[in-house]
Amino acid sequence: MKILLLGLFFSFGTLLSYGDQGLEIPEYDGKDRVHTLTAKNYKSIMKSYDVMVIYYHRNVEGDRGAMKQLQIEELALELAAQVLDELEDEDIGFGLVDEKKATAVAKKLGLDEVESIYIFADNEIIEYDGELAADTLVEFLYDVIENPVEVIDNDRELKGFFNMDDVIRLVGYFKNERSPHFIEYDDAAEEFHPFVKFYATFDPKIAKKLKLKLNEVDFYEPFMEEPVTIPGKPYIESDIIEYIEQHERSTLRKLQPHSMYEIWEDDIDGEHIVAFAEEDDPDGFEFLEILKEVAQDNTDNPNLSIIWIDPDDFPLLVPYWEKTFGIDLSSPQIGVVDVADADSVWMDMDDQDDMPTSDELEQWIEDVLSGKIDPDDDDEEDEEDYDENDDDDDDEEDDEDDEEEDDDDDDDYDEDDDGDDEEDNEDDEEDDDEKDEDEDE
Known part of the structure; x- marks a missing residue:
């Protein structure tokens, strides 16, 4: 399951209006720095930069929503390119490759995953698996140009x-x-x-x-x-x-904005144990310390890997997570999530005044690893409910069929009765006629 997130940290107006210098958030200056790469120009453009950042995007023709989304993404790249334009030691270029219009370019460069960012540096290709946000991308590129x-x-x-x-x-x-x-x-x-x-x-x-x-x-x-x-x-x-x-898969690892997709895709048997905790919050800090203790005690278990997410790092995703998982992220949470359909089961922590002990948390994790706690159980219950509903529907259909048969029988009976009544009436009329004839004689 790939998480969808665009956290754009750019402004369209001056955010600081006090005349102070040194604290101004960069504004997009309107200059086009992001190239549209084609079969004719991609070689010359890439040769002119030390590092090339390429966004391989899907074709958006005929889809207004997708077109606006691409405009937002391109604007994030423009701001990143503008900030990095000031670097003296490295020339970093940015380009777009359309999956439909530039298939030959994508094939030549080895771009195989649409809606991904590829970084070409020092004869290496680095796939960026983070959020498409200007600040996160710039920070990542600073690391790229540093010595290994x-x-x-x-x-x-x-x-x-x-x-x-x-x-x-x-x-x-x-x-x-x-x-x-x-x-x-x-x-x-x-x-x-x-x-x-x-x-x-x-x-x-x-x-x-x-x-x-x-x-x-x-x-x-x-x-x-x-x-x-x-x-x-x-x-x-x-x-x-x-x-x-x-x-490389740690017992406890933090979800980072620059590598969030890579971490999320590295699941164990289609599931993740996920812990939400704000490090700067007293309860969150306490819960995180308990998590660390459990991780340290179980570092030799290859089947255990807990993803820690600090909600403060992903403010745009907090409402989505709360709605999808049915949890309140104002307090620490830990649960097991099915990455395919986002079904989840969360540890009961009703008493927020007391965090679970390391022993209680470790027991809950053992129940998850053993399958005693499984987010797929809801699917099985749904299937059972579906089967029961099917059975009920079948019973109702059978009852309706029986009622229809009874109605048919009743109709047949009524028709017979009506026929008998008609015959009786005819006989009575004949008798009356004969009686009248006798009287006349």
Whole structure:
């Protein structure tokens, strides 16, 4: 199930009217920067940029609603292009490819999923699986143009590394940038860039604080207290890639605007365990801490993966979620969702003053994993109700048929009676006539 969301953070008028400089939200200046790519122009346009962002959209001819939607999406791309136009080090271009009018271009570039954004950079193709919002896309592109490996040189940068506990990250200690072991590490980083964060240090003091040995790499799963050292050093590129692919689905992972579709599509047997909690809210923070504790206790369970959604990150989706799932997101919630039809079952948390304990939450999750709690149960009940209704309808039809047969029998009986009455009347008339004749004689 692909979630539909367009969060556009742009303005059509000046939002700050106090004369202050440095806090003005960018306005679209009306200049066209997004190219319409065709078979004749796409090669020359793409060669003129270091990075090319292409939106492969469906054809909207004859559909007014779809045309307006595409205009909104194109405006988001225009604003992103305008903001990135100020970059000095990188030239980033934006283009549109129509699925119907530019099929040859799509085929040449390897675009296979309509309504997707593809980023061409350094001979790599990156599929963007986030919301089509100007600010989210710009932030993602900033990561794209950064080096695949970020070097930690001092304590401030080390503190920043430790504060990033909501994403997968790796860190390694190497002699220098020319080290063959670092080169293998850097090559592996390029394969996952910019989705997985790679860090490195060449400073023995920083390595000591990270508890790293030379040429060693640690893997940090989101929200886990301690990292795991990747076994088998010294590594080659494929060793690191294989380890990440085996551990990429975290026990607790946060739905991020820049990768929301990728995370949602990575379900387990067609279902997701989903937790809603506002990190800045006291109840939400408390519930999130309980979630982390449960995740840490069950990190070795390959069948457990909980998606944490902070409603503050997706304000436009809150009404949709509340209506679809029948829940109130002003307080923490956890449930299991069928990604195909959005059927869901939610943990009963009526007493909002007391959050469930980690044991209670863990028991509920075990019931989900064992199938005791299953959103598909509603479908089975609906089928049973449907079958019962069918049976009732059949019974009613049978009763109606019986009534019709009875009515037919009654009609036949009445017709016979009418026939007998007519015969009796005829006999009576004949008798009367004979009697009159006798009297006349």
